[in-house]
Amino acid sequence: MSGRPSDPPLQFSPYVPGTAEEDIPGSPEGERPLKLASNENPLGPSPRALEAAHRALQQSHRYPEGSGRLLRQALSRKWKFPAEQILLGNGSTEIVEMLARAFVGKGAGAVTATPSFIMYRIAVLSANGSCREVPLKNQRFDLPAMAGACDESTSLVYVANPNNPTGTYATKAELEDYFGRVPDSVLTVLDEAYAEYLDQADYPSGADLLRQGRRIIVLRTFSKAYGLAGIRMGYALASREVISVLDRGRSPFNTSRVAQAAALAALEDQEHLQRSRESNRFGLQFLQQALASRGIRFTPSVANFLLVHCEGPAETAYEALLRKGIITRPLAPYGLPNSLRITVGTDRENRRLLAALEQTLQIPGPGAF
Numbered sequence: 001m002s003g004r005p006s007d008p009p010l011q012f013s014p015y016v017p018g019t020a021e022e023d024i025p026g027s028p029e030g031e032r033p034l035k036l037a038s039n040e041n042p043l044g045p046s047p048r049a050l051e052a053a054h055r056a057l058q059q060s061h062r063y064p065e066g067s068g069r070l071l072r073q074a075l076s077r078k079w080k081f082p083a084e085q086i087l088l089g090n091g092s093t094e095i096v097e098m099l100a101r102a103f104v105g106k107g108a109g110a111v112t113a114t115p116s117f118i119m120y121r122i123a124v125l126s127a128n129g130s131c132r133e134v135p136l137k138n139q140r141f142d143l144p145a146m147a148g149a150c151d152e153s154t155s156l157v158y159v160a161n162p163n164n165p166t167g168t169y170a171t172k173a174e175l176e177d178y179f180g181r182v183p184d185s186v187l188t189v190l191d192e193a194y195a196e197y198l199d200q201a202d203y204p205s206g207a208d209l210l211r212q213g214r215r216i217i218v219l220r221t222f223s224k225a226y227g228l229a230g231i232r233m234g235y236a237l238a239s240r241e242v243i244s245v246l247d248r249g250r251s252p253f254n255t256s257r258v259a260q261a262a263a264l265a266a267l268e269d270q271e272h273l274q275r276s277r278e279s280n281r282f283g284l285q286f287l288q289q290a291l292a293s294r295g296i297r298f299t300p301s302v303a304n305f306l307l308v309h310c311e312g313p314a315e316t317a318y319e320a321l322l323r324k325g326i327i328t329r330p331l332a333p334y335g336l337p338n339s340l341r342i343t344v345g346t347d348r349e350n351r352r353l354l355a356a357l358e359q360t361l362q363i364p365g366p367g368a369f
Helices: 047-057 069-079 092-103 118-126 143-148 172-179 206-211 240-248 257-268 270-293 314-323 347-360
Strands: 086-089 109-114 130-135 154-160 187-191 216-221 234-237 297-299 305-309 329-331 336-343
Touching: 047 257, 047 270, 069 086, 069 234, 069 257, 086 092, 086 240, 092 118, 092 154, 092 187, 092 216, 092 234, 092 240, 109 118, 109 143, 118 130, 118 154, 143 154, 143 172, 206 216, 206 234, 257 270, 270 297, 270 305, 270 347, 314 329, 314 336, 314 347
Parallel strands: 109 130, 109 154, 154 187, 187 216
Antiparallel strands: 086 234, 216 234, 297 305, 305 336, 329 336
């Protein structure tokens, strides 16, 4: 029996999520497990989002409206783009995968940075595309090098702004320079998953760049500042042409009735969003000052997490913190074997973390904190 030989297996590791709270005991003192591994909002969802989700559950026997029309219309009002330029996804990660399926494949590929969000690489390789990874420069995107890595086979460039896992960002001037270098044929994916946490004057707006006619697609999510990580809702802003391409390959009913309702209510609850922003701003400043005063090295961040650098393998610190009921994220899969990513928690959670770090890393505390 003759035939075409099967393709070789894909050569990459699957995405590994952070350790779940259900998988570990609490602290020896009887405190509940503290998850600081996945950059979630420690305040939780908006109460209005929870109420809307509960109401939507009563209609769980009905399929959702396929395109998420009401949420897209609300996002249209927020961003001043036609609803036809907005696409919903089961988290923004699904849209990362849609983009790879639509724009890369054998003979085509993408450029991204390393270390950055691992799903960019996984999505491209899953679509049988090639993926060029450009090293960060001083923990930040080397955008000129990324533009220079593009050739006639490059369809996409993935830019996480701010970047995960470093918490650093590309400025307006740096992105303007990048767009002067990148080929016109390339679609730039600007992933703004953590953008709600930023208020820096030089932070660029992907929506503004889209209005200027840049060939980009902007990704946003309700998983971070809006506190809906477990419900899974993300969205994209792009030209009608790009959204149309993605929409044709979109799985029917890819976002649930509950997720649509919760996201719509969360979008309208700006007070909860502001509380989340303020809590993170206070917690991030507190943690950075406290770590610096203890001689713990970290990468300064603008997001809701910190990249903390250990003197040896981070897995050792991760296991020690785990025994104290605290879950962090060791980053060997990102090529950072001596680093942990730690989410900013509430004030009480941050203080619990610091006390555990002092014991784990065997450093003297500066006194009361």
